[in-house]
Amino acid sequence: MSTSTTPNVPAPMKIETTSLEVEQLLNTAAFTTKAEKFIGWGRKNSLWPLPFGTACCGIEFMSVVGPRYDLARFGAEVVRFSPRQSDLLIIAGTITEKMGPILKLIYDQMPDPKYVIAMGACAASGGFYRAYHVLQGADKVIPVDVYVPGCPPTPEAVIDGIMRIQDLIMSGRKRIGRN
DSSP, rough: OOOOOOOOOOOOOOOOOOOHHHHHHHOOOOOOOOHHHHHHHHHTOOEEEEEESSSSSHHHHHHHTTTOOOGGTOOOOOSSSOGOOOOOEEEOOBBTTTTTTHHHHHHSSOOOOOOEEEHHHHHHHTTTTTTTBBOOOOOGOOOSSSSEEESSHHHHHHHHHHHHHHHHHHHTTTOOOOO
């Protein structure tokens, strides 16, 4: 007859702490991180968009800011209409050749770091307007970080574009292309 031996495994210990011990731990604890990560976290969660709405995409952006989709959940609720107070430019709609220099001026007035979303087919590529007076993409005038497809794009796609900007901010990556 064989004898089976069971190893002596100690039972898991239950650690009980009082609220006083937890408070003492919190008073003596310190968080360590890189300053760039902390600053990126703050920038990511406090975007101030400037909507440059010229067509139907501007109406779609209004629905994203409204109560049904609530862009405030993503830290981008403080919509500003002054480029000097904004760090995210949302181009929503058709850009004509005459608007190009104005768009460039608005972009230049924004403080660094600044980010750009081209929302919809017209802002990304001129849309179905293949005419001399329509700019065939906002990237002909200013650099674009995120393109949101659609005509008009769905509110979920716009929120995804905001989240991609937030990922760009947190990763610390720089824009590829012109500055």
